[in-house]
Structures are given as C-alpha cells and as structure tokens.
Amino acid sequence: MGRVALMFCIAVPAVVFLFSSSPVTVNMPVLKGFNFSGGITVIPELVALLLALSIYTAAFIAEIVRSGINSVSDGQKEAALSLGIGPVKTLKLIVIPQAMRAIVPPLTSQYLNLTKNSSLAMAIGYPDLVSVFAGTTLNQTGQAIEIIAMTMAVYLTLSLATSLVMNVYNKKVMLTER
Known part of the structure; x- marks a missing residue:
C-alpha cells in the first residue's frame, strides 16, 4: 500500500511534468537596481492561507x-499485551485496524470541508484569481449562469471524487457481517 501511495504522490506527477515539456530552470536571486531578479516569489497571502488551512484542518x-x-x-x-505482543505491534495490528472503522466516516467529512474551505479561502485571499474566472470571463461572454455553473461543476467534481475514494476505502475497512 505504501509503494502505491508513493507512486501516486511522486512518480505520476513527475512523469506528467517531464512529458509536458515544462522547462525546469533554477536560478539564484540577484540584486539588480532596486529590486531582486530571479528566484522564487512567495506571496504572503499564500503563506497565510496555507498555514491557516493546515492548522485548522490538522486540529x-x-x-x-x-x-x-x-x-x-x-x-x-x-x-494483546497478555499474549506478549509489544506496544508498537499492538497499535499496528490490533488498534489501528479497528480504529479505522470509526475514523474514516468523519475523516471523509473533514476532507470535504477542506475542499469547501479552500475554495472560500481562494476567493478571499486571491480575489484577482477569482476575478479572472468569474469576472473577466463573465464580462467577455456575458453568460453568468454558465460561468457559475462551470465553477460549481469543478467543485462538485472534486467533492464527488473525494467522496468516492473515501467510500471505497470505507468499504474496504468496514466489518463484513456473515
């Protein structure tokens, strides 16, 4: 299970990145005139958004x-302890498999809340990004219902995909009755 997760988290994005012919350039920031050129720009709103959502959801x-x-x-x-099984193995083999049955349903709700909270945070923290999609595109096309429906469809797709994955995992760890 760990190797599959590692593949999906690291290998698949790396392969997609390499095959999409995205240039990878690493440069050091250099002081030119009164400003820096090169390097990575970290936007304070992004840091605040990342910290707030991470701490809130982690709690x-x-x-x-x-x-x-x-x-x-x-x-x-x-x-387990009376059978001579150590505390680490007890946790790994006995406690966690039973606890997952109680953990997965509320964890699914929390992941869906994270999706909703991140969309709200993007609208507040990055009004320029939201204005490009819901503002400029809306002004260019003049079709408000279609633009908002597309935005809703994106979040609906993310929510349904999250729910599907978590429900499949819940079925896997659920206690089967005879």
Missing part, C-alpha cells in the same frame, strides 16, 4: 484520529 483530523483510537476498548490492548 480536526487529530481529534478524529484520537477519538478513533480511544474507541477501541482497553480489553483489546490488554489481551
């Missing part, structure tokens, strides 16, 4: 994981 996810682990009864942990 909720940490609480979900904590409550999921606490939902496993102490008898399970004590039975």
Whole structure:
C-alpha cells in the first residue's frame, strides 16, 4: 500500500511534468537596481492561507484520529499485551485496524470541508484569481449562469471524487457481517 501511495504522490506527477515539456530552470536571486531578479516569489497571502488551512484542518483530523483510537476498548490492548505482543505491534495490528472503522466516516467529512474551505479561502485571499474566472470571463461572454455553473461543476467534481475514494476505502475497512 505504501509503494502505491508513493507512486501516486511522486512518480505520476513527475512523469506528467517531464512529458509536458515544462522547462525546469533554477536560478539564484540577484540584486539588480532596486529590486531582486530571479528566484522564487512567495506571496504572503499564500503563506497565510496555507498555514491557516493546515492548522485548522490538522486540529480536526487529530481529534478524529484520537477519538478513533480511544474507541477501541482497553480489553483489546490488554489481551494483546497478555499474549506478549509489544506496544508498537499492538497499535499496528490490533488498534489501528479497528480504529479505522470509526475514523474514516468523519475523516471523509473533514476532507470535504477542506475542499469547501479552500475554495472560500481562494476567493478571499486571491480575489484577482477569482476575478479572472468569474469576472473577466463573465464580462467577455456575458453568460453568468454558465460561468457559475462551470465553477460549481469543478467543485462538485472534486467533492464527488473525494467522496468516492473515501467510500471505497470505507468499504474496504468496514466489518463484513456473515
């Protein structure tokens, strides 16, 4: 499972980046006149947006994981320890698989909340980006309903894809009845 996740997180974007013939240039910032030229520009709004969403969402996810682990009864942990299974293996083989059944449903809701919160944060933090799509394009075409429907379709697609992936994973970890 870890290798597949690593492939999707690193290898697939790297292959797409290389085959899209995107130029990769690394240059050091140089002082020219009264300003710097080159390097990477970090926008303060992006840093604030990233920190706020990360800390806010991490707090909720940490609480979900904590409550999921606490939902496993102490008898399970004590039975594993009495069989001579160490604390790390107990957590890995007994507690986490049972806790995932309680963790996945609220975690799905939290991921969907993150999608909604990031869209709101983009509208507030980057009004120029939103104005290009919903402002300039709207003024050029004059078709407000279609532009807003396209924006809604993008977020609907993201939400449905997130929900689909999490529901498939939930079915995998769900307890099967006989």
